Amino acid sequence: MNAVVNSSSFPSIAIPKDLPSAERLHAAAQVSRVHFEHLLGFLSYLDSASIAMVRQAWEYADFAHRDQWRSSGDPYITHPIAVTGICANWKLDAPALAAALLHDAMEDCGITKQDLSERFGETVADLVDGLTKLDKLHFNTREESQAESFRKMLLAMAKDVRVILIKLADRTHNMRTMGDMPRSKWGRISSETLEIFAPIAHRLGLNQTYRELQDLAFRHLHPWRYETLDKAIHKSRVRRRDFMQRVQTEVQAAFDRLALPMRLSARENTLFALYQKMVRQHLSFAQVTDVCGFRLIVPRTTDCYTALGILHQLYKPVPGRFKDHIAIAKNNGYQSLHTTLVGPSGVNIEFQLRTESMHIVAEAGVAAHWLYQSSPTAGGQETLNTKWLQSLLDIQTETRDASEFWDNVKVDLFPDSIYVFTPKSKVFSMPRGATALDFAYAIHSNIGHHATGAFINGEPTTLRGELKSGDVVEITTDPDATPHPAWLGFVRTGRARSKIRNYLKTTAHSESAALGEQLLAQALREEGIAQLPQDETAQQALWQALLQPGQTQAEILTDIGLGRSAASLLAQQIAAYLAQQGQRPDALLLTQQRFTQDKSQQTTLVLDGQNQSATHYADCCYPLPGEAVVGYLGHGDGLHIHGCDCAVAQRLRERDPERFIPVEWSEDSAQRLHSAAIALTVQNGKGVLARITQVLADCDVDIRRVDMEDESAQHTTVLRFTVSVHDLQQLEATLRALRRNASVLQGVRVLAP
Numbered sequence: 157m158n159a160v161v162n163s164s165s166f167p168s169i170a171i172p173k174d175l176p177s178a179e180r181l182h183a184a185a186q187v188s189r190v191h192f193e194h195l196l197g198f199l200s201y202l203d204s205a206s207i208a209m210v211r212q213a214w215e216y217a218d219f220a221h222r223d224q225w226r227s228s229g230d231p232y233i234t235h236p237i238a239v240t241g242i243c244a245n246w247k248l249d250a251p252a253l254a255a256a257l258l259h260d261a262m263e264d265c266g267i268t269k270q271d272l273s274e275r276f277g278e279t280v281a282d283l284v285d286g287l288t289k290l291d292k293l294h295f296n297t298r299e300e301s302q303a304e305s306f307r308k309m310l311l312a313m314a315k316d317v318r319v320i321l322i323k324l325a326d327r328t329h330n331m332r333t334m335g336d337m338p339r340s341k342w343g344r345i346s347s348e349t350l351e352i353f354a355p356i357a358h359r360l361g362l363n364q365t366y367r368e369l370q371d372l373a374f375r376h377l378h379p380w381r382y383e384t385l386d387k388a389i390h391k392s393r394v395r396r397r398d399f400m401q402r403v404q405t406e407v408q409a410a411f412d413r414l415a416l417p418m419r420l421s422a423r424e425n426t427l428f429a430l431y432q433k434m435v436r437q438h439l440s441f442a443q444v445t446d447v448c449g450f451r452l453i454v455p456r457t458t459d460c461y462t463a464l465g466i467l468h469q470l471y472k473p474v475p476g477r478f479k480d481h482i483a484i485a486k487n488n489g490y491q492s493l494h495t496t497l498v499g500p501s502g503v504n505i506e507f508q509l510r511t512e513s514m515h516i517v518a519e520a521g522v523a524a525h526w527l528y529q530s531s532p533t534a535g536g537q538e539t540l541n542t543k544w545l546q547s548l549l550d551i552q553t554e555t556r557d558a559s560e561f562w563d564n565v566k567v568d569l570f571p572d573s574i575y576v577f578t579p580k581s582k583v584f585s586m587p588r589g590a591t592a593l594d595f596a597y598a599i600h601s602n603i604g605h606h607a608t609g610a611f612i613n614g615e616p617t618t619l620r621g622e623l624k625s626g627d628v629v630e631i632t633t634d635p636d637a638t639p640h641p642a643w644l645g646f647v648r649t650g651r652a653r654s655k656i657r658n659y660l661k662t663t664a665h666s667e668s669a670a671l672g673e674q675l676l677a678q679a680l681r682e683e684g685i686a687q688l689p690q691d692e693t694a695q696q697a698l699w700q701a702l703l704q705p706g707q708t709q710a711e712i713l714t715d716i717g718l719g720r721s722a723a724s725l726l727a728q729q730i731a732a733y734l735a736q737q738g739q740r741p742d743a744l745l746l747t748q749q750r751f752t753q754d755k756s757q758q759t760t761l762v763l764d765g766q767n768q769s770a771t772h773y774a775d776c777c778y779p780l781p782g783e784a785v786v787g788y789l790g791h792g793d794g795l796h797i798h799g800c801d802c803a804v805a806q807r808l809r810e811r812d813p814e815r816f817i818p819v820e821w822s823e824d825s826a827q828r829l830h831s832a833a834i835a836l837t838v839q840n841g842k843g844v845l846a847r848i849t850q851v852l853a854d855c856d857v858d859i860r861r862v863d864m865e866d867e868s869a870q871h872t873t874v875l876r877f878t879v880s881v882h883d884l885q886q887l888e889a890t891l892r893a894l895r896r897n898a899s900v901l902q903g904v905r906v907l908a909p
């Protein structure tokens with residue numbers, strides 16, 4: 157199969173540390189050249205232009221790392237060359253190999269992204285930049301959940317899977333050469349490899365790399381345990397050699413009889429896997445090495461099942477150990493049949509059965525994308541029924557763009573989640589379809605409550621903006637901003653939804669209570685009481701006498717504000733109570749209230765923009781500042797404001813007049829925005845709507861909603877707009893401007909019939 161490149165396959169040339177500087181540099185240049193020539197030997201899958209690019213990258217990296225040295229005493233450039241060798245093993249393309257050669261150049265040598273982009277193009281510059289950014293992320297391995305989110309962050313941050321592949325190659329080479337590093341660093345780097353990088357390799361299906369990283373980390377984390385296990389395995393391997401040989405011969409003979417071609421190889425668990433099993437299941441070494449394994453590779457998928465039949469005839473299967481990972485692939489794309497058989501002399505043998513293409517995916521995972529691209533022989537003409545691999549190949553034929561490819565792969569790896577970041581690189585996992593507002597609530601409920609908008613990757617957007625994996629999201633807030641009921645329409649997370657609901661409920665209550673208090677004050681004046689007793693004990697006694705058991709003052713005021721109970725009734729009770737206490741109504745006030753016709757003397761509720769959630773502006777007439785209004789205290793849903801002339805309000809007044817209270821606009825009402833409805837009769841024609849919206853924009857009027865009649869068979873159409881304006885004056889000016897437009901035949905404000 158593929159030639160395996162690893163660090164030990166590079167020629168080892170030691171350079172004495174005590175050489176004079178000039179000679180040392182000369183020797184380093186020599187080593188660099190020899191290593192690069194060696195690397196070229198593995199690049200036969202590339203065309204000459206690609207090789208030229210790789211060579212150019214090597215020359216630039218060689219220059220950048222001049223006079224830099226590894227702790228082993230080797231010239232630094234040997235590291236990027238070795239990393240590139242590992243990438244070449246996956247048959248990555250020229251930009252990826254160039255980036256691998258340059259992966260440490262930006263960080264250590266003062267080379268900028270601009271330099272790279274001018275020399276090698278945008279792709280290489282982006283890859284190196286991505287790698288440099290990954291290097292800057294730090295984390296603490298102690299916390300398990302943090303390790304998980306860090307892994308996810310790495311995957312999400314990499315816009316291009318090649319960044320992750322090069323990073324894994326980098327880590328693999330650093331682990332292979334860890335012996336040269338000071339021992340004090342082994343622990344941290346090994347735990348990081350075990351907790352972060354090996355799981356990423358696994359997740360991406362790079363099983364060979366996964367196993368190697370685990371073993372190298374284990375070896376440096378627990379050198380003594382590693383060595384003991386290694387020796388024990390070596391012994392048992394010698395012991396069972398005859399046995400393995402016998403199984404191999406018997407299986408081979410059975411397949412030969414049916415003339416079914418196959419490739420059989422003995423498979424050993426990694427030391428780390430054995431160690432984990434011993435620790436987890438409290439087993440002795442003898443117990444875990446009980447099981448030995450074979451891998452059997454056949455030409456076609458159907459052959460896997462035929463082969464399974466042959467094996468089950470040859471040896472007795474262990475019940476409950478058969479798994480069909482072909483029909484149901486693992487989520488990293490892995491496919492195989494697994495079965496355990498009772499072999500000669502009663503020893504259990506594990507078999508994995510798969511096709512060549514499944515084998516490539518099993519070993520190389522995501523990297524199979526490039527392996528397939530460059531080696532048409534690997535898969536042959538066989539039907540690939542690996543769903544994931546199939547889709548990899550589809551994506552590859554549809555697009556050669558590696559970043560788009562990666563986007564698709566990511567969807568498969570994490571189907572339900574996206575990962576987004578704060579500007580400070582803190583990662584948040586969100587469900588697919590989550591919006592900027594969900595993110596705001598994920599950070600903190602106070603950020604959510606006061607959110608006004610967002611920047612996604614630096615671009616301004618609304619709170620509705622949908623997030624994608626890897627987005628960097630910044631929320632803009634305003635202390636005066638508060639949640640709006642419409643927000644419930646576009647949040648996806650339960651957390652945001654419940655926070656918004658809860659906020660709206662609480663404020664509706666407190667605002668209703670405030671409204672209730674105003675209404676009570678007004679009702680009290682009508683009873684000739686200017687104010688409640690100022691003395692705290694007296695007031696407490698008053699409420700004590702009036703409240704039902706279990707009822708609070710806030711509740712009773714909320715009920716009044718919501719229209720559930722009448723302020724006048726409570727005011728009468730209070731008056732009666734105060735009379736009992738010997739306090740008489742203020743005669744003058746009483747007279748004024750009862751007999752004056754002068755409205756200004758009456759207590760009037762001022763619409764000052766407070767109590768917004770308890771106050772509703774009726775959508776039959778859409779009252780505006782500049783016109784007279786009345787307040788109707790609804791049955792349990794707060795105060796409704798109508799225009800004085802509104803037909804709906806007039807009908808309500810006939811039914812229950814006692815629920816009407818005087819209201820008026822506050823001085824600054826025109827500074828706020830109010831809804832209004834207009835209807836335009838227009839001539840049908842191209843661009844009419846555009847012209848009208850332009851007029852509205854010129855009048856500084858926002859459209860909240862537009863409805864249109866069916867215009868098919870008519871010369872004219874009626875357009876109904878709901879717009880927001882400051883006051884009646886602005887609405888009338890807007891209507892005049894609209895009527896001046898040639899396509900508008902008629903323009904009127906809509907009021908309830």
Ligand code: MN
Nearest residue numbers: 235259260326
């Ligand atoms: Mn490196």
